[in-house]
Amino acid sequence: MAKLYFRYSAMNAGKSTALLQVAHNYEEQGQQVCLYTAAIDDRYGVGKITSRLGPQRDAELFDAEYDFFERAPKVSCILVDEAQFLSPTQVQQLHRLAHVRGIPVICYGLRSDFLGEPFPGSTYLMTLADTIEELKNICTCGKKATMNIRVDANGKRMMAGEQISIGGNDHYHHVCAKCFYQPTGNH
Structure with missing residues (x-):
């Protein structure tokens, strides 16, 4: 089936x-x-x-x-x-x-x-x-990565923007939930 x-x-x-x-x-x-x-x-x-x-x-x-x-x-x-x-x-x-x-x-x-x-x-x-x-992935802290964050050209996390913005490793990082909730400057 x-x-x-x-x-x-x-x-x-x-x-x-x-x-x-x-x-x-x-x-x-x-x-x-x-x-x-x-x-x-x-x-x-x-x-x-x-x-x-x-x-x-x-x-x-x-x-x-x-x-x-x-x-x-x-x-x-x-x-x-x-x-x-x-x-x-x-x-x-x-x-x-x-x-x-x-x-x-x-x-x-x-x-x-x-x-x-x-x-x-x-x-x-x-x-x-x-x-x-x-499919599993690992955060830089060693925990399982389940979330994504978007970063600007300087690597600073973005907290607003359109839902869809095509990009790769230069625009996005994969992180665990704990790192996802860290203040914007810490990742």
Whole structure:
């Protein structure tokens, strides 16, 4: 039975690497997969899923208007990177795709933003996913990193701003909950 999976973590925990490994595993068995990433994520080029370790693959793009149920191809598995950018409707489409068409859907993304607020797509994934798995990461203090903070060009923590601002290690740090609640100048 196909399911909708949500694999989440703080930033830099290897979500894209894990997605690329799953794609490789399916393809090594002669099965077809379809990879998706958010159209707004252009850190490594538009339509690219890139691991910080180096591997990269082309991917289909989704934006707020993309209809997964109507447009998804018949494949053995659908893999979605940057799943926090899915709309609630798109999460419902992916859930329906898994259960009606029998195609496993594995989504990788963040659970919350730099202020600890949930992303709408992640909220719906936490609600509808049949299986939810956390990928682990470590804070600089040694505890499990579960949160993200945004920093400016000088490395100072930002406490306000738009929920979505595309960036990598130069804009975001992954931290544990204790470090997340430290005064702004301490991390």
